[in-house]
Amino acid sequence: MVGDDRGPAGFSKEVWALFTLPDFPWDRLAPYKERALAHADGIVDLSVGTPVDPTPEPIRQALAAASDAPGYPQTYGTPELREAVAGWLRRRAGVTGADPDAVLPVIGTKELVAWLPTLLGAGPGDKVVFPALAYPTYDVGARLAGADPVATDGLLSLGPVAPKIVWVNSPSNPTGKVLPAEHLRKVVAWARGRGAVVVSDECYLEFGWDERNPPISILHPDVCEGSHEGLLALNSLSKRSNMAGYRAGFVTGDLALVRRLLEVRKHAGMIVPAPVQAAMTVAYGDDAHVDEQRARYARRRAALREAFERHGFRIEHSEASLYLWATRDEPCWDTVAHLASLGVLVGPGEFYGPGGARHVRIAFTATDARVAAATTRL
Numbered sequence: 028m029v030g031d032d033r034g035p036a037g038f039s040k041e042v043w044a045l046f047t048l049p050d051f052p053w054d055r056l057a058p059y060k061e062r063a064l065a066h067a068d069g070i071v072d073l074s075v076g077t078p079v080d081p082t083p084e085p086i087r088q089a090l091a092a093a094s095d096a097p098g099y100p101q102t103y104g105t106p107e108l109r110e111a112v113a114g115w116l117r118r119r120a121g122v123t124g125a126d127p128d129a130v131l132p133v134i135g136t137k138e139l140v141a142w143l144p145t146l147l148g149a150g151p152g153d154k155v156v157f158p159a160l161a162y163p164t165y166d167v168g169a170r171l172a173g174a175d176p177v178a179t180d181g182l183l184s185l186g187p188v189a190p191k192i193v194w195v196n197s198p199s200n201p202t203g204k205v206l207p208a209e210h211l212r213k214v215v216a217w218a219r220g221r222g223a224v225v226v227s228d229e230c231y232l233e234f235g236w237d238e239r240n241p242p243i244s245i246l247h248p249d250v251c252e253g254s255h256e257g258l259l260a261l262n263s264l265s266k267r268s269n270m271a272g273y274r275a276g277f278v279t280g281d282l283a284l285v286r287r288l289l290e291v292r293k294h295a296g297m298i299v300p301a302p303v304q305a306a307m308t309v310a311y312g313d314d315a316h317v318d319e320q321r322a323r324y325a326r327r328r329a330a331l332r333e334a335f336e337r338h339g340f341r342i343e344h345s346e347a348s349l350y351l352w353a354t355r356d357e358p359c360w361d362t363v364a365h366l367a368s369l370g371v372l373v374g375p376g377e378f379y380g381p382g383g384a385r386h387v388r389i390a391f392t393a394t395d396a397r398v399a400a401a402t403t404r405l
């Protein structure tokens with residue numbers, strides 16, 4: 028029998044939450060994409076942060092060399108992969124206590140962002156907090172767990188209620204803002220005082236552009252004071268190593284939490300394929316390709332920044348990440364429409380929260396030729 032406490036077709040309300048997800052927002056951009064596509068010299072698509080430069084050759088070779096994979100891979104990841112990640116954490120993120128045992132590979136971090144509240148056991152009545160302007164999947168993850176999504180930058184506004192999970196994302200998508208160590212330290216202290224887990228999405232950690240305010244990991248001793256208790260950090264190879272098509276990232280931090288995630292992920296079959304694990308090992312073992320990619324993005328960023336400012340835009344934050352957060356002090360859809368008429372597609376700020384209603388997000392993940400086309404048109 029289906030009572031009031033059940034959703035349609037007798038599913039539980041928590042399961043029914045799966046069906047009340049927001050509309051996939053990118054569909055709303057489709058008419059503007061069509062307009063931009065109609066430009067005589069074609070579209071310049073700056074709306075999504077999908078890398079366009081080749082995956083570095085040694086990474087592709089590692090994938091190919093591991094393509095004979097008849098057996099099941101390890102959910103935990105190979106010891107070589109976990110060691111390579113721990114080395115990267117020490118070298119590039121200054122995480123002195125990096126422990127390979129606390130590294131867990133994931134099938135791209137979007138997957139982890141969407142399922143983390145569920146995997147950690149958050150459910151109805153639990154609060155999952157994330158930034159007011161944020162990557163939409165934090166909200167989706169709270170909803171998939173049947174928990175309450177709370178978009179806020181002011182933890183104090185939550186009052187005495189202890190959330191289950193607090194997401195931080197520095198450098199931020201969409202604004203490119205970097206949270207300094209003091210800010211992150213306060214978040215950690217606040218959450219520890221309430222038994223909340225802080226999860227730090229650090230996908231853009233190696234894309235800082237302002238030496239005065241460099242991105243810092245939540246696991247850096249200046250933030251966590253040497254203890255990873257109650258903390259998780261995640262990193263992705265999608266942007267760092269042009270590997271978005273491989274689906275590869277990891278989560279690390281509090282060993283007890285990572286073990287819990289491993290346990291559930293083993294049961295659920297959330298396993299990174301063996302050839303991808305081999306490619307990840309090479310990617311995290313090398314920084315030269317990242318520095319080359321950084322140089323490409325730095326050039327594109329400078330060119331786009333200059334062109335958009337000249338065109339009357341004000342750029343805010345944007346000290347890191349792969350985006351410019353820009354405004355002409357008008358509703359974001361007017362800006363999207365204006366730029367689409369020039370054949371340039373950007374992301375409406377509204378996709379990231381109501382506070383983005385008068386901004387657009389400009390990705391600099393486009394080839395040099397397309398960036399040059401955009402700057403000429405502007």
Ligand SMILES: Cc1ncc(COP(=O)(O)O)c(C=O)c1O
Pocket residue numbers: 076134135136137138140162196199200228230262263264265271275276
């Ligand atoms: C802040 C943030 N987190 C996570 C992701 C997901 O990245 P991936 O699933 O490719 O690792 C993205 C992708 O754009 C992102 O911007």
